[in-house]
Amino acid sequence: xxxxAPHWSAMANLARRLGASDTWEDVLQDxxxxxxxxxxxxxxxxxxxxxxxxxxxxxxxxxxxxSAGRRRRRDAAFPEPxxxxxxxxxxxxxxxxxxxxxRQRVAVTLHYLMGLPVxxxxxxxxxxxxxxxxxxxxxxxxxxxxxxxxxx
Amino acid sequence: xxxxLESRLRRHGEVLADTQADPPPLAPMIRVASGHxxxxxxxxxxxxxxxxxxxxxTIPVLLRIAGPSSDRPxxxxxxxxxxxxxxxxxxxxxxxxxxTAPVADxxxxxxxxxxxxxxxxxxxxxxxxxxxxxxxxxAVTIKIATYVRPATSTTYQPAVCVDVKxxxxxxxxxxxxxxxxxxxxxxxxxxxxxxxxxxxxxxPTTVPAGYVARxxxxxxxxxxxxxxxxxxxxxxxxxxxAAGTVSISAGPAASLGGNLPEVLRRTTVHGHPAVASAxxxxxxxxLVVWTEAPDRAFAVHQMSNDDPKxxxxxxxxxxxxxxxxx
Numbered sequence: 001x002x003x004x005a006p007h008w009s010a011m012a013n014l015a016r017r018l019g020a021s022d023t024w025e026d027v028l029q030d031x032x033x034x035x036x037x038x039x040x041x042x043x044x045x046x047x048x049x050x051x052x053x054x055x056x057x058x059x060x061x062x063x064x065x066x067s068a069g070r071r072r073r074r075d076a077a078f079p080e081p082x083x084x085x086x087x088x089x090x091x092x093x094x095x096x097x098x099x100x101x102x103r104q105r106v107a108v109t110l111h112y113l114m115g116l117p118v119x120x121x122x123x124x125x126x127x128x129x130x131x132x133x134x135x136x137x138x139x140x141x142x143x144x145x146x147x148x149x150x151x152x
Numbered sequence: 153x154x155x156x157l158e159s160r161l162r163r164h165g166e167v168l169a170d171t172q173a174d175p176p177p178l179a180p181m182i183r184v185a186s187g188h189x190x191x192x193x194x195x196x197x198x199x200x201x202x203x204x205x206x207x208x209x210t211i212p213v214l215l216r217i218a219g220p221s222s223d224r225p226x227x228x229x230x231x232x233x234x235x236x237x238x239x240x241x242x243x244x245x246x247x248x249x250x251x252t253a254p255v256a257d258x259x260x261x262x263x264x265x266x267x268x269x270x271x272x273x274x275x276x277x278x279x280x281x282x283x284x285x286x287x288x289x290x291a292v293t294i295k296i297a298t299y300v301r302p303a304t305s306t307t308y309q310p311a312v313c314v315d316v317k318x319x320x321x322x323x324x325x326x327x328x329x330x331x332x333x334x335x336x337x338x339x340x341x342x343x344x345x346x347x348x349x350x351x352x353x354x355x356p357t358t359v360p361a362g363y364v365a366r367x368x369x370x371x372x373x374x375x376x377x378x379x380x381x382x383x384x385x386x387x388x389x390x391x392x393x394a395a396g397t398v399s400i401s402a403g404p405a406a407s408l409g410g411n412l413p414e415v416l417r418r419t420t421v422h423g424h425p426a427v428a429s430a431x432x433x434x435x436x437x438x439l440v441v442w443t444e445a446p447d448r449a450f451a452v453h454q455m456s457n458d459d460p461k462x463x464x465x466x467x468x469x470x471x472x473x474x475x476x477x478x
Binding site: 011141 | 157158160161162163164165167168169171172173174175176178181182184185186396397409431434437455456457458459
């Protein structure tokens with residue numbers, strides 16, 4: 001799986017961002033296992049390996065949250081106990097992002113935090129670029145509301 | 153406070169990139185993934201077997217719950233079948249799910265549309281089917297039964313269900329008689345939901361060339377109505393084309409959320425003061441908001457695809473679209 005190595009760091013970052021602090025490595029392992037099992041389904045002409053691997057990682061993260069139960073997802077505290085925070089991090093923004101609905105959190109993570117263009121984020125999320133933009137729009141409204149930056 | 157959220161998000165991404173810890177070593181995880189390392193317990197087959205056992209054991213119970221009962225008068229309650237055939241494949245009943253955001257049909261008075269909230273499994277494998285399980289003079293009760301395809305090596309574990317977006321599935325429910333003033337009740341939890349009347353959301357007299365109408369829906373389906381506060385539950389009518397979408401939202405004025413950071417133009421719509429605005433960096437995604445009465449405020453929002461081959465509507469065209477609403 002030499003083709004995974006160039007994207008391993010991005011997969012790990014996405015799993016960290018979308019998974020819980022105590023399960024993100026499981027998310028990463030499950031994503032890698034799923035990619036291995038389904039490697040023959042990957043068609044390079046239909047998209048990049050990075051986007052395919054990130055899509056699988058995002059999907060595994062969603063399954064992980066679901067299996068942890070809806071209550072935990074709704075009440076997820078941030079930062080979680082034991083979570084290690086980087087110095088200089090914008091805690092208010094981190095908390096607000098953590099409270100976004102999953103789909104909006106995926107879009108914000110891919111586009112703003114990982115720097116993917118909207119088209120690539122759309123490929124990862126399995127939707128149109130317009131849907132990603134719409135999701136980002138909703139996310140910004142949520143974040144402004146959470147951060148007290150509503151425009152009037 | 154008008155801090156630039158875009159810049160703050162991008163700065164935050166840069167800080168995270170600079171301080172991100174190294175990923176775990178790839179090689180050992182590849183060994184596990186490829187079955188050449190110490191495997192973790194695989195609960196998939198065990199869970200699947202358990203599901204089959206539970207399904208077989210609970211089908212009679214589910215059928216009793218779904219059927220008519222003496223203390224619940226029903227005009228024409230539907231029996232929930234144990235199997236359905238979808239595209240030639242027999243699927244098995246596995247349970248029930250809730251539904252939300254009902255909308256009356258624009259032409260058929262005995263039809264409503266509901267959105268299934270599938271939580272029980274990969275949405276690409278589960279088929280929701282709505283049934284009217286009770287109809288009285290005051291309420292109609294709808295149950296969503298979910299069916300699953302037989303587990304095979306090709307269907308049980310798809311690579312990606314593309315579940316990240318997980319749209320609720322829109323389902324047509326024929327009531328057998330107009331809903332009129334009756335409540336619509338979800339058999340899943342007994343809750344009742346207000347039914348959106350599409351006529352409360354204005355439609356344009358002229359639809360831009362190449363745009364096609366999508367079903368009118370409650371804003372709660374996608375978070376909130378663009379232009380309205382997140383607590384508002386407004387009706388939305390959307391038109392989609394190759395260049396993107398244009399949507400119309402209608403709700404109470406008190407819920408109107410206001411402008412976006414970049415005010416593009418102050419204008420009028422139907423003689424009422426209106427403001428066109430956009431987010432920084434997304435100037436084609438134009439929002440026009442205006443108020444006509446305390447209980448009637450509107451927003452028109454363009455979400456472009458940024459495709460040079462299919463240019464989005466101009467600011468003038470978006471404002472003209474708003475003025476064409478009936």
